[in-house]
Amino acid sequence: MIELKTPAEIQRMHVAGRFVAEVLSEVGRLADVGVNLLELEHHVRGMIRQRGAESCYWDYAPSFGKGPFRNVICLSVNDAVLHGLPHDYTLRDGDVLTADIAVSIDGWAADSARTVIVGTAAEEDLRLIRATEEALEAAIEAARPGNRLGDISAAIGAVAQAYGYPVNTEFGGHGIGRTMHEDLHIPNKGKPGRGLKLRPGLTLALEPWFARTTDKIVYDPDGWTIRSADGSRTAHSEHTVAITEDGPLVLTRRAPEHTAANGAAGTLSTKDA
Template structure:
């Protein structure tokens, strides 16, 4: 069921979104060769506790995964892209790291993801991250009242096609507000002019993610971490937005 938020409720989600943006900035500044993923997990835990925020991932137990998720952030490296389970891994020069976090403050949720390069970057990896960022920007640009959900999906998919990246449609964006996942699902590929009509007060997490060589995915033995099936590198960019009477309001951007 769709829940349209009032302007006051959108402002409350914006508080959470600003905190998430600041947290991702903090972690991105710490990313370097020699840093362990668990160091980043523990830093995120500290920042949440300091703010009095609640992780939406802790105890998260969907149909996939093995048991409840017992971390506050998803950290995925190289060919891993979604639901990366933080573990004892030391970052190396040239790694591609994706950080994805959803948080609740005073009962209102925001969700954001960012991909960064550790140390020296391969131009191909920078291009992949750029594609997800440009796809996210394209999706946001058409998130206007009166447009349809398919317009967002089509805009994201068109950028992927321009860059030559295939698109997986099993996992994509979603509604959110009082909980991390609400209706509707927002595919990263679709047909313009189709689907739900966008109305002011609708809040969405848009999250283009691409792999360099495939749209197929595999799961790690941990039941959580999702990787490209061919081992090619992956990237993921995500913002929480609100549909307004005018331009879309990006809640997770400083």
């Protein structure tokens, strides 16, 4: 069932979205050589607790996962791209880190993801991240009343094609609102003019993700972490977007940052870790 949100409900989602944006900015700031993924996980737990938010991931048990997810953020490194289970891994120079988080505040959810480079950035990794970011902006631009769902998918696919990256359609965008995953699957490739007509009040999580040289995926033994099947590096960008009479409204937009590479790490508080 597709639920259209009122302007007041969209504003409540925006509250959650601003917090999600804050968390992802903080993770990007802290991700540095020598930082352990579990330190980032526990730091984010502290942020969620302090804000009085609720993790959409904790105890989440969808059909594609192995048992309940017992973390509050997905952290995926290098060839891992989706649903990365935080574990005892210390970040190294040149690692590509994707952070993906969804929280609920006062019953309304927002979901967003970003990919950053730890330490020294390789141009080919920056290019891959840039492709997902441009694809996301193209998808947002297509999320207008009167367009169709296929216009969003086609916009993402066109950017991937221009960059020469293959596209997996098993996992993509989705509806969002009272829960993290609501009806609507939004593939990252499709034909324009097809599918559901977009109407004001639709709220969507748009999330282009690409692997450099394959559209095939494999799962880690943990039953969650999804990697490129050939070991090529990956990137993922996601925003929660509301379709309004005036066009798309990005609910998880972060403040501008100087580069996709990290380059300005902070410090983790021992009380949060």
